Amino acid sequence: MTLFQPEFGLLFWMLVAFLIVLGILAKYAFPVIIRSMEKRADFIDSGVKYTQEAIERKNKADDDAQALLDETHRKQLELLRESEKIKQQIIAEAKENAASEGRKLLENARKSAEQIKTDAQNDIRNEAAMLSVKIAEKILRKELANTEEQQRLVELYMEEIKKDE
């Protein structure tokens, strides 16, 4: 059976064709193909890695932002509380000031009123004194119509003055 017989011509051409093709492919095709495939695989791997890192960074940034937000919120509350306290304090101080000022004014008013009262009393007193002096003068003028009487009175007063001293 010729099916199993070795055939020199076929082997020869097979050798020639195979070596040429192997030469071409080994030099120009397979290194390029394998390198390109590996390069692309590396590129994809690095892309995946980069994406993972980016996701991690984003998560971290989210966490940071959340923490910052919480912190700010806390500070805000604190500030609000603080300002509330200050407000109360200011109001209290203002009230205190107003009260003391009022008291002072009241005091002053009372003082001036008293002054006015005293002045008025003094005026009245002076007036009354003047009036009484005038009245006394009138009385005296009438009384001292006679000299004897006058003399006696002068003596009496002199004595009184002496006693006072």
Next chain:
Amino acid sequence: MKRTVLTVIVLLISLFAQATGEGEKGMIYNPGKTIFEHLEDEYGWTVVMPKGRSFYLPLPVIVVSDEGEWSCFSSSHLRGGKEYKGYRVATDGEYSSKIVATDASGNVYRPWDISITKDVLAIMIAMLLVVLSMGALVRWYNRNPLKAPRRLLGLLESIIEMIYTEGIQPILKNRSHFYAPYLMTAFFFILYSNLMGLMVLFPAGANVTGNINVTFFLALCTFIIVNVSANKKYWKDIFAPKVPILLKFPFPVMQLVEFIGIFTKPIALMVRLFANMMSGHLIVLVLISLIFVLASFGPVVLGTSTILAVVLTVFMNFIDILISFIQAYVFMILSTIFIGLAVETDEN
């Protein structure tokens, strides 16, 4: 549905019944001869055309006679058993269907024959296709360095990816770059030849990988690469294996087995690919021949056998597509493993 199928079957049967009725009565069909003619190499290529026509594609015949005289002529001169320049195609005997010459003393001998036969042309076409497809892939990479190829190139690339990163790399590790070109060239040549062998129309249709010379050459390549690149450990495992002393000393059983193994591995490669591809063609041819063999049994038998044969042929062709891939992969992966065994060191 059932009725449609039944109608079609009855129609087909009646069609073939008519055809046989008009056929030639006296012709005797010899299936064995036809089948082996189809499986064997030829000096020209009968190209099948649509509508049942065909034309003869003459191929160059290059022969060197025993006197050292070179002759180169078209194979159409030898067609139909004619003799040209003292050469003819033998019809029987040791050199059946090969070119023979007769020397001065009347002895029939086989000249040195490096003709471009049907199989040689098919080998060249397959090689050209390998180069073209790889060239297309390289061109794609040069144009789009970081983009995955689409369509057919994507398929090609995924096949390369599969055989390289899952077949060659895990076995050969850092030596992959050196051996990959041979392994992948062999793989793609076998794959393309296998698939082209399944197609009927020119330029496919030749039984290349079902020709023992081709598989012999490929197995020889693996054999040479394995034994040339083999390291000390490989030879030590063969001539001084680590087995009980009784297996080595009085009579070197183990050494003998290992030594024979050097040759049986590539022979197994050769026979496996050859037998698989040849038998695929053989089964299809037998199934088709069945129609003609059973023609004499009458129209009903012929019609049924035709339908059966066509259905089975389609089924076989699907299996052959599968086998084409499997055998190409098996040849490649076994070559890789043999090389891997030859170059492995103790640490891996």
